Amino acid sequence: MKYYAVIVAGGSGNRMQTETPKQFLLLKNLPVLMHTLKAFAQSEYQPLILLVLNKNQQPYWLRLCEEFNFRIPHTVIDGGSERFQSVKNAINHLDDDGVVAVHDAVRPIISTKLIDNCFKYALEKGNVIAAVQSTDSVRKLRDDKTSALNRNEIYLVQTPQAFTLDILKEAYKQDFSPHFTDDASVVELAGYEINIIEGERNNIKITHPIDLELAELLMKK
């Protein structure tokens, strides 16, 4: 069986408001993206790594790899205008067989154990995503009115999201919809029920400036 990791780093990080895109910012003296790639390189499934990067950021990434003597093998794929298009560009490079884990580059505190569990379950069940239950109370806003939701029914979705390649490639043949916020939403619309495994509370997505500070605290070394 072939295993792949698609690390999506093709975004521009508008909410982070930094001049340097967030995937390249330093976290414990190493660019965020390098932490993420290191975690996948340590997986017992030894996935081939595809790194999706905006074309105009690729020369900068190459310079960073030299500067940090970063030698983990990976193939760089051009990013798209939406995350959907970035993932699609990557899986277009892959055959129909194998298992692929898609992961946000900006979730660098991912454990190798969670990565391995995602590969294992996706091989067994066809798909799996990491998610954690909400610990806060949850309300929904509609037509200016709020109402409480049952938080035991609410999961906060993370990555990795892993799929057998036949399923993911079939799902990504659909036209883009703004409702596609992750890979699971694409696969679900293609008619598949999505499986969840317990994610990790440390597996935060660096989205706003505070998240980088939190990540510094959460990183063990």
Ligand SMILES: Nc1ccn([C@@H]2O[C@H](COP(=O)(O)OP(=O)(O)OP(=O)(O)O)[C@@H](O)[C@H]2O)c(=O)n1
């Ligand atoms: N066209 C895009 C947009 C996003 N991503 C990636 O998808 C992940 C999650 O996206 P998000 O946190 O929204 O990143 P940005 O789009 O960069 O951030 P923002 O929405 O604040 O601009 C990130 O690793 C990001 O690089 C991508 O590969 N291609």
Ligand SMILES: C[C@](O)(CO)[C@H](O)COP(=O)(O)O
């Ligand atoms: C894929 C994701 O990280 C799962 O929580 C999330 O949906 C990405 O959303 P973003 O708006 O692209 O950050």
